[in-house]
Amino acid sequence: MLGNTANGLFWTYRLLERAENMSRLIETGQRIALTRLNSSDEQWLYVMQTAAVASEYKRYYSKIEKEAALDWMLKHPENKSSILSSITSARQNAKMVRHALTTDVWEAINGSFLDIQNLLKTKIRERDLPIVLRTIKQSAALVRGATYGTMLRNEEYDFCRLGTFIERADNTARILDVKYYVLLPSAKAVGTSIDNVQWETILRSVSAYGGFRLEYGHEAGPGDIAKFLILDKRMPRSLIYCCEILKLHLSSLCSTYRNKPASFSQIMQLQKRFLTHDIEAIFKFGLHDFLQKMISLFADLSDQIEIDYRFYE
Amino acid sequence: MKVGTVFDEMWADGSSIRRPYKNIKTWLDGEERSSLKAKRRDANDLFRLTGITFNVYGSEEGEERLIPFDIVPRVLTSNEWTKICKGLEQRVRAINAFLYDIYHDQEIVKAGVLPLEMLKNNPAFLLQMMGVNPPGQIYTHISGVDIIRTAENEFYVLEDNVRTPSGVSYMLENRETMLQMFPELFTKNRVQPIQNYPQELLYSLKHTLPETAENKPTVCLLTPGLYNSAYFEHAFLADQMGIELVQGNDLKVVDGFLAMRTTQGHRKVDVVYKRLDDEFLDPLNFNEKSSLGVPGLFDVYRKGRVTIANAPGTGIADDKAMYSFMPEIVQFYSGEFPLLQNVPTWRCAIKDQLNYVLDNIHELVIKRVHGSGGYGMLIGPTATKKDIANFRRKLLSTPQDYIAQPTLSLSTVPILTSKGFAPRHVDLRPFVQMSPEKINIVPGGLTRVAMSKGSLVVNSSQGGGTKDTWVLEN
Numbered sequence: 001m002l003g004n005t006a007n008g009l010f011w012t013y014r015l016l017e018r019a020e021n022m023s024r025l026i027e028t029g030q031r032i033a034l035t036r037l038n039s040s041d042e043q044w045l046y047v048m049q050t051a052a053v054a055s056e057y058k059r060y061y062s063k064i065e066k067e068a069a070l071d072w073m074l075k076h077p078e079n080k081s082s083i084l085s086s087i088t089s090a091r092q093n094a095k096m097v098r099h100a101l102t103t104d105v106w107e108a109i110n111g112s113f114l115d116i117q118n119l120l121k122t123k124i125r126e127r128d129l130p131i132v133l134r135t136i137k138q139s140a141a142l143v144r145g146a147t148y149g150t151m152l153r154n155e156e157y158d159f160c161r162l163g164t165f166i167e168r169a170d171n172t173a174r175i176l177d178v179k180y181y182v183l184l185p186s187a188k189a190v191g192t193s194i195d196n197v198q199w200e201t202i203l204r205s206v207s208a209y210g211g212f213r214l215e216y217g218h219e220a221g222p223g224d225i226a227k228f229l230i231l232d233k234r235m236p237r238s239l240i241y242c243c244e245i246l247k248l249h250l251s252s253l254c255s256t257y258r259n260k261p262a263s264f265s266q267i268m269q270l271q272k273r274f275l276t277h278d279i280e281a282i283f284k285f286g287l288h289d290f291l292q293k294m295i296s297l298f299a300d301l302s303d304q305i306e307i308d309y310r311f312y313e
Numbered sequence: 314m315k316v317g318t319v320f321d322e323m324w325a326d327g328s329s330i331r332r333p334y335k336n337i338k339t340w341l342d343g344e345e346r347s348s349l350k351a352k353r354r355d356a357n358d359l360f361r362l363t364g365i366t367f368n369v370y371g372s373e374e375g376e377e378r379l380i381p382f383d384i385v386p387r388v389l390t391s392n393e394w395t396k397i398c399k400g401l402e403q404r405v406r407a408i409n410a411f412l413y414d415i416y417h418d419q420e421i422v423k424a425g426v427l428p429l430e431m432l433k434n435n436p437a438f439l440l441q442m443m444g445v446n447p448p449g450q451i452y453t454h455i456s457g458v459d460i461i462r463t464a465e466n467e468f469y470v471l472e473d474n475v476r477t478p479s480g481v482s483y484m485l486e487n488r489e490t491m492l493q494m495f496p497e498l499f500t501k502n503r504v505q506p507i508q509n510y511p512q513e514l515l516y517s518l519k520h521t522l523p524e525t526a527e528n529k530p531t532v533c534l535l536t537p538g539l540y541n542s543a544y545f546e547h548a549f550l551a552d553q554m555g556i557e558l559v560q561g562n563d564l565k566v567v568d569g570f571l572a573m574r575t576t577q578g579h580r581k582v583d584v585v586y587k588r589l590d591d592e593f594l595d596p597l598n599f600n601e602k603s604s605l606g607v608p609g610l611f612d613v614y615r616k617g618r619v620t621i622a623n624a625p626g627t628g629i630a631d632d633k634a635m636y637s638f639m640p641e642i643v644q645f646y647s648g649e650f651p652l653l654q655n656v657p658t659w660r661c662a663i664k665d666q667l668n669y670v671l672d673n674i675h676e677l678v679i680k681r682v683h684g685s686g687g688y689g690m691l692i693g694p695t696a697t698k699k700d701i702a703n704f705r706r707k708l709l710s711t712p713q714d715y716i717a718q719p720t721l722s723l724s725t726v727p728i729l730t731s732k733g734f735a736p737r738h739v740d741l742r743p744f745v746q747m748s749p750e751k752i753n754i755v756p757g758g759l760t761r762v763a764m765s766k767g768s769l770v771v772n773s774s775q776g777g778g779t780k781d782t783w784v785l786e787n
Binding site: 001002003004005006092095096098099103106107110111114155257309310313 | 361560565573
C-alpha cells in the first residue's frame with residue numbers, strides 16, 4: 001500500500017470527523033440559544049472557541065453575531081475549518097484514494113458532499129438550520145455505516161480509523177479544555193445541578209447529554225463530567241476510548257507489517273502515563289495542564305504516524 | 314466516398330428501418346417520452362454520484378462536468394464488427410512494427426516509402442527512444458482508433474490514438490448505466506459483453522514484463538493527478554484492475570530500479586501504465602520543468618528494467634501528418650492492402666497540396682498536426698468568413714502545422730432531444746489491447762455523439778456526448 005494512499009485515507013476520515021464535530025457544536029449553540037432565556041449572542045463566542053475557530057472569526061468580524069457566527073462555521077470561504085471546507089477537502093482526499101475505498105463508501109462520501117454543497121449554496125436562514133445539520137449528521141452516519149459494513153479489515157481500514165480517532169480525541173480534549181474551569185471541584189459548585197448551561201454545552205457537544213444523565217444521575221457534579229469524558233471506557237468520545245481504538249489499529253498495523261514503529265510506543269506510553277489514574281489524580285495534576293498535554297501528545301502521535309508510514313517523501 | 318449525403322444507422326435511406334435497429338425501434342415506440350426523460354435524469358444523477366465527471370481545461374479549478382449521455386444505444390452487427398476488428402488488428406500490428414522500425418533501422422525510410430523529413434524536426438519523434446528495446450517489443454499496449462462510418466459498408470479510420478488513448482471508462486460506465494436503467498433490453502437483445510476490459514488490460518500489461526520482473530510483478534497506473542481531465546478514468550481503471558494509482562511523487566528511482574513509496578518503504582515497480590504525456594515523464598530526460606514525472610525513470614526504462622505502457626515516443630505514429638502515410642505504412646509492414654480505409658489527407662507542408670487546400674478551404678476540414686481534443690480546427694462548410702480568413706493566414710505562415718481532409722458525412726444515430734428523437738453525427742473509438750501473445754479488442758468501444766444539430770464535433774471537450782455501443786451476437 002502506498003504511503004500516499006494511507007495519507008489520503010487518514011485525512012479523509014479526519015476531515016469527515018471534523019465536519020461532524022463542527023455541526024454538533026453548532027447544534028449545541030442553537031439549542032442553548034433557543035432554550036435559555038438569558039442567553040445572548042456572546043455564547044456563540046464560546047461555541048466558536050470550542051471549535052477553535054474564534055480567533056480567525058475575530059479577524060473578519062468586529063462583533064459576535066449569531067448570523068455571522070453561523071455563516072463562519074458553516075461555510076465562510078476564509079474559514080478552513082468550516083463544514084463546507086472540511087467536507088470538500090475530505091471528498092478531495094477520498095477522490096485521490098478512490099481505488100482504496102469500496103464503491104459504497106465512495107458513493108456515500110461523494111453523495112454527501114453533493115448534498116451538503118447544494119444545501120450550503122444559498123444563504124442559510126435560521127429555519128433551514130435544522131435540515132442542514134440533520135443532513136450533515138445523516139451523511140456522517142451513512143459514511144460510517146458504509147465503512148463499517150463494506151471495508152475489509154485491513155491496513156486501509158486501520159488508517160481510516162486512525163484518522164477518525166485522532167481527530168475525535170483532539171476534539172474532545174479541546175471541548176473540555178475551553179471550559180475546564182467550570183469542571184473543577186470547588187465549593188461554589190456544590191449543590192448545583194447539571195442544568196448548568198456550561199455543562200449542558202459540554203455534554204451536548206459530544207452527544208452525551210442523555211447518556212451522562214442516565215449513567216451518573218441528576219446528582220452528579222462537574223467532576224463526574226470530566227471523569228465521563230476522559231476516563232469512561234463506555235463513552236465513544238472519551239479520551240480513553242479514543243486511545244483504546246488508536247492502540248487497536250496501531251497494533252493491528254504492527255502485526256500486518258511485523259514491526260513496532262515509534263507511533264506504537266507513543267500510544268502505549270500515552271495510555272500508561274496519563275490514562276491509568278483516577279480523576280482526582282488528574283485534578284491534582286491540573287486539569288488544564290493535563291488537557292494541554294493530551295492535545296500536544298495527540299499532535300505528536302499524528303506526526304509520528306505520518307513518519308512511520310511514509311505519508312510524505 | 315459520398316460527400317453530402319448522410320447515412321443514418323437506424324433509417325438508412327430514410328424509409329425503412331435497418332435490421333439491427335428493429336428492436337430498438339420497438340422499444341422506443343413502446344416507451345412514454347416523459348418516462349424516458351425521467352430515466353435520462355436518473356442516469357445523470359447516477360453519473361454524478363459515481364463521480365463520472367471530467368474537468369475542463371481552462372475552466373475554474375475543480376469544476377466538474379458530466380459528459381452528456383444519450384440513452385439510445387448505437388448498434389453494430391456481429392458481421393460489421395468482425396470486419397472492423399480484422400482491419401484494426403492489421404493496422405495496430407503495423408503501427409507497432411512501424412514504431413520498432415523507425416526507432417531502430419528505419420527500413421521504411423531506406424525503402425523510400427517514408428521521407429526522412431517526416432521524422433526529422435518532428436517533435437513527436439523522440440530521439441531518446443532510438444535503439445531502445447521496449448519489453449516484449451510492444452509499443453502500443455493500448456490503441457484507441459477513431460472510426461467513422463459514411464455508408465452501409467464504408468468505414469474510415471479518422472485518427473489513431475496511440476499516446477494515451479482515453480474514454481474507456483465511459484464505454485464501461487455507459488453499459489453499467491444502461492444495465493441499471495433498462496435491464497429488460499439486455500434480456501431481449503443478445504449484446505456482446507464488454508465488462509472484462511480491465512482484466513484484459515491487466516493481462517496485456519502483465520505479459521509485457523521487463524526481464525528483471527519477479528514472480529509477482531507490480532503494476533501501477535501513473536496519473537498527472539486530481540486536476541487532469543481524465544482523472545476519474547485513472548482512478549476507475551486502477552480500482553478495476555486492483556493496481557496502485559500513483560503520481561510522480563510516489564515514485565523514485567532507487568538503486569537503478571523504479572520504486573514506489575509504500576507504507577513500508579520503497580518497493581520495486583515492474584510495469585507503469587502511464588497516463589501522462591511523454592514530455593512530463595522524466596524531468597532529467599525530457600521537459601526539465603515537469604514536476605509530474607519521475608527523475609531518472611527513462612534511464613531505468615532504457616536499461617530494460619521497467620515497462621512503460623504505452624512506450625514513450627508512440628506519438629509519432631498518431632501524428633496527423635503521419636496519418637496520411639498510414640496506407641503505405643500498413644502495406645509496408647503487413648504485406649497486405651489495408652482493410653480499413655484512410656480519409657484522403659492533404660499535407661499543407663507540400664506546396665501543391667497547400668494550394669489545393671487554400672483554393673478549396675470552404676469544403677475542407679483543417680486540423681493542426683499536433684492538436685487533439687477538437688481544439689483549433691476549422692470546419693470549412695460551417696465556418697464564418699472571419700474564421701476562414703484567420704485560417705488562411707495561419708496556413709500561409711506555418712503550413713507545416715496543418716493538414717486538411719474532405720468534410721465527411723459522419724453517419725447519424727438518433728438521440729433523445731427535448732423535442733423528441735433526432736439524428737446526430739457519431740464516431741466510434743474501439744480500444745485495442747496488445748501483448749506479445751495476442752491482440753484483444755473488446756466488442757464495441759466508445760461512441761461519441763455531437764449533441765447539437767448538424768454538428769460534426771464529437772469531442773467531449775467541445776460539448777460532445779456518448780452512447781452505449783452494442784455489438785450484437787450472431
